[in-house]
Amino acid sequence: MFVLSGGRVLSGDGVVCDGSLLVRNGRIEGILPDSAAAPDGARVLDVGGALILPGIIDLHGDAFERQLMPRPDVHMPMAVALMETDRQMLANGITTAYHGLTWSWEPGLRGREAARTFIAELxxxxxHLGCDTRLHLRHEIANLADEPELTALLASGQVDLLAFNDHIDSIRRSLDKPGKAGAYAARTGLTVPALYALIDSLLEQRSEWIPSQARLAAVAAEHGVAMASHDDPSPAFRQEMQAMGCTISEFPLDAETARAARDMGSPVVLGAPNILRGGSHCGRLNAAEAIGAGLGTVLTSDYYYPALLLAAFRLAQDGVCYLPDAWGLVSWNAADAAGLTDRGRIAPGLRADLTVVDDSLPECPRVQATFVNGHCLFNALGLRAQSVSGKTAVAAA
Structure with a gap:
């Protein structure tokens, strides 16, 4: 049992209030007035005016790929990459993470063997991981050959979120751009001519992609796996995906499609790096503008873990929305989208997944501590335990 005291708590109803937070047996027990004494036997941590926030929930992050392959065709051990990624996420306030594992028709980094190894190692x-780390399986729908294996994987309960991707046309176009073909080929381990030939053979099977996707969606629905459609290009496409059970719209390409998703009641997932950069790196939907218009409901790290924390504060600083609403994009909205009912808010009975943030520099907030299920797994405060008046306290060193 411990108390986080002397801070500002973002409560479950979206209000920031002065007070202390009582945690018992890994669960949030309640918010105490600053004047209230800590219960007997509680450890007390004075956070010195910092914000006490629900831990960040990242529904789509694939920056771990840079730990696996820091340079083209340079591979690092899977266990090392996953452990290092875990440290990065905790240091950035992420307490629940869905690793976006692409299971593609490509060999190499995103291929069948790499995916099998990743799932087994995870x-x-x-x-041994501090962050509650889950599997977001990104299925490239041109990958017909692995449908039986993916069906079994979905039925096994190892997949927490299934997204349907179709990047083959964009990859094929990119191969024709100067300097791109070699980089893509290096990722796959194929020669450039062999990569062209593989793509051409898959395009000949295009008529079979949607029936295969529908079969996999039915299996996912049967086993309660949340589903997302990726890069929705139009309202009509979003309607088709919604009918298939893909209730999450991930990175819609334009405002019209995002609005259609919201009209259907679908969460709309956007990338936090988009916020930091002031727009999409590939000329698509501007995330800040979409959120300001009520079209974006969830932010993800996408390819940069620090972006989630920073983007929430950036939105508040730029006046797009108030900080509690901005924080909801990375916490309770994400929990609701994924069907997580035991976290995402600071409310009695929920998991004590928390991040303590120093916001004295709003443009560059810093995580001071991260708690997962009541355990302090990242600590930048230099804390030590002390005995005070018969109680155990934690104070800054």
């Missing part, structure tokens, strides 16, 4: 290492 299962083996999960007890």
């Amino acid at each position: 299962a083996r290492l999960r007890p």
